[in-house]
Structures are given as structure tokens and as C-alpha cells.
Amino acid sequence: MATYYDTTEYRAYIRNSSAQRALDVAGDRWSFLIILGAFYGYSRFEDWKSHYNMSTSVLSSRLKKLQANGILVKTPLAGSRHMQYLLTPTGKDLLTWALAVWEWENEWLYRYEGHRVHIVHADCGQSTFPQTTCMACGESIQWMDVDFEEGPGYVSMESVVPASTRRSTVSTGDGPVGSNFGRFADIFGDRWSYQIVSAALFRVRRFDELMAELNIGSSILAERLKHLVHYGLLARSRYQDSPARWEYIATQKTMDFAKIPLMLGIWADKHLPPSAGPVYLRRHRLCKQVLNIEVGCHECGGSLDAGNITFQDSRLTHRT
Numbered sequence: 001m002a003t004y005y006d007t008t009e010y011r012a013y014i015r016n017s018s019a020q021r022a023l024d025v026a027g028d029r030w031s032f033l034i035i036l037g038a039f040y041g042y043s044r045f046e047d048w049k050s051h052y053n054m055s056t057s058v059l060s061s062r063l064k065k066l067q068a069n070g071i072l073v074k075t076p077l078a079g080s081r082h083m084q085y086l087l088t089p090t091g092k093d094l095l096t097w098a099l100a101v102w103e104w105e106n107e108w109l110y111r112y113e114g115h116r117v118h119i120v121h122a123d124c125g126q127s128t129f130p131q132t133t134c135m136a137c138g139e140s141i142q143w144m145d146v147d148f149e150e151g152p153g154y155v156s157m158e159s160v161v162p163a164s165t166r167r168s169t170v171s172t173g174d175g176p177v178g179s180n181f182g183r184f185a186d187i188f189g190d191r192w193s194y195q196i197v198s199a200a201l202f203r204v205r206r207f208d209e210l211m212a213e214l215n216i217g218s219s220i221l222a223e224r225l226k227h228l229v230h231y232g233l234l235a236r237s238r239y240q241d242s243p244a245r246w247e248y249i250a251t252q253k254t255m256d257f258a259k260i261p262l263m264l265g266i267w268a269d270k271h272l273p274p275s276a277g278p279v280y281l282r283r284h285r286l287c288k289q290v291l292n293i294e295v296g297c298h299e300c301g302g303s304l305d306a307g308n309i310t311f312q313d314s315r316l317t318h319r320t
């Protein structure tokens with residue numbers, strides 16, 4: 001069994017990870033926001049368009065992609081000629097991921113002001129703070145407690161690195177997009193930022209190593225590193241003086257973030273499984289069980305699911 005520290009071998013995890021496949025489906029800021037918005041109750045084209053200030057063409061292309069990948073389904077709205085987009089069971093299964101995003105945002109991005117979106121747990125009627133725990137032992141999930149091992153689909157470390165060099169815009173402001181549920185999307189709204197942070201968690205820290213591991217261009221990498229340092233996800237540390245060279249080290253904020261790609265990976269193994277089965281398995285070191293994550297209510301301890309919670313924006317903004 002490999003651990004967090006065996007980085008040489010498990011760098012390949014980054015390339016082979018299930019989270020990677022999930023990013024192929026939902027890996028850009030707009031897709032993240034559409035999914036988060038769907039949990040929040042958005043179902044009509046105009047909901048996303050007006051709340052997130054999205055262009056018609058971007059919104060339609062993302063909605064199409066999410067339908068093609070089985071996350072949303074388009075149906076007529078009863079008693080109207082309008083159409084609505086609803087989460088499929090596969091899409092609804094991303095709820096634990098969305099709640100982990102909320103939990104991380106609340107802890108790290110809204111620490112002093114409180115999250116603008118409140119989650120109410122119908123079973124106890126309380127405004128709740130979601131808490132991610134191991135389904136087997138109930139302990140909270142820490143990155144350092146997760147081991148990776150070869151799964152049934154493991155064949156070779158030499159699997160193909162996605163050759164995407166697609167560039168997407170990164171906003172560093174708190175504009176219309178970032179001002180609602182999903183400030184997360186401003187930070188991680190592109191696959192490169194997500195991948196660089198994942199690499200840092202596996203201690204791939206140097207510029208040249210990151211370029212080689214992720215097959216990323218130097219200017220895009222430099223831009224994303226600057227962005228991630230700005231947001232406190234990576235800390236720069238000098239490891240050589242002349243010429244000056246820097247390493248990019250995952251901060252505690254990033255360690256806490258790690259459960260989000262873990263959950264995306266668990267979701268992908270269930271809904272987008274490779275034909276031979278998962279390439280890697282995650283195991284919880286505390287209980288030795290294959291990791292599965294559930295999200296519970298801090299008030300009553302009951303589990304949170306799509307049928308028993310509602311999201312409420314504390315300063316909302318009427319629905320259109």
C-alpha cells in the first residue's frame with residue numbers, strides 16, 4: 001500500500017485519477033456553477049443566465065454538455081411552453097461534492113462573514129453546517145489519512161496524459177459570478193488550477209516538474225501559480241539561490257480542499273467507471289476501509305441528501 005509520502009509512484013495518480021475523468025465532464029467554472037446552481041434550485045435557462053451573468057452561447061453549450069454526460073435532463077415545465085433542466089440521479093449524486101465545496105468555502109473563504117448561502121436540514125429544521133466524514137468509521141476526512149492503492153483497472157503508469165491545452169479565463173475578482181454560492185468557481189473554475197493543486201498535494205512542487213507531470217505550457221502554468229499563490233492555496237518557498245528557484249507548497253487551506261477532488265473521484269468511479277474498474281482505490285487509514293464519504297448535519301448528525309435539504313441565500317435576490 002502506498003501512502004501520501006510515496007510521491008514518485010503516485011504522481012501517476014494525478015494522471016490516472018477518477019477526478020480527472022470527472023473534470024472532463026464538469027471541469028470548467030461555468031459547468032461548476034451550473035451544477036451548484038441546480039442544487040440551489042435553478043432549473044430554467046434564465047435562472048443561470050441572470051444569476052451568474054452568463055452569455056447565452058456559453059450557457060447553452062454547457063447545458064448541452066451536462067445533458068450529454070447524463071448530469072442534467074431537459075423536460076417541459078408543466079403548464080408552460082418553457083423547458084427546465086433538472087438534475088438526473090447521477091447529477092444529484094454530486095450533492096456530497098457540492099456540500100463539500102460549501103463546507104470548504106464556509107471555512108476558508110467566508111470564515112469571518114459567514115457563507116451567504118444557508119443550508120436547512122428538513123429532518124431537524126435547523127440551519128446546518130455540512131460535515132464530511134468517513135462512511136465506515138465516522139471520522140472527519142483528512143488528506144493525510146488517505147492512502148492510495150492500485151485498483152482493478154490499474155494497468156500501467158504510462159497512461160495517456162490528456163493533451164488539452166485549452167485555455168480558460170481566470171477571474172481574480174469578486175464579480176457577479178463569485179458573489180453567490182460558488183466563490184469556489186472563481187478559484188478552481190478551470191481544470192489547470194484543479195490539477196496544479198492536486199499535484200501539489202502529491203508534492204510535485206517545482207515548475208519544471210509541474211510542466212512535465214501535467215503537460216502544461218509554461219505561460220499558463222506561471223499564470224495559474226500566481227493565481228493560486230494569490231488565493232493562499234500554494235505558498236512559495238525558495239529552494240535555490242542563484243538563479244533563484246521556487247517551490248510551490250500546498251497550504252492547510254489546500255489540505256482541507258483535498259476532500260473535494262476525492263469526492264469527485266468517488267463520484268466518477270461510480271458514474272463514469274473505466275471498463276476495467278477504478279485505476280486507484282482510496283483507503284481510509286484510520287479504519288482501513290475503502291474510502292466512501294458521507295455528509296452529515298452538525299446539528300442532528302443525520303445525513304444530508306438532495307431530498308432533505310434546501311439552500312437559502314441570506315441576501316437573495318428574487319427568482320426570475
Ligand SMILES: [Zn+2]
Pocket residue numbers: 134135136137138139284286287288289
Ligand atoms: Zn474511516
Ligand SMILES: [Zn+2]
Pocket residue numbers: 121123124125126128297298299300301302
Ligand atoms: Zn439536522
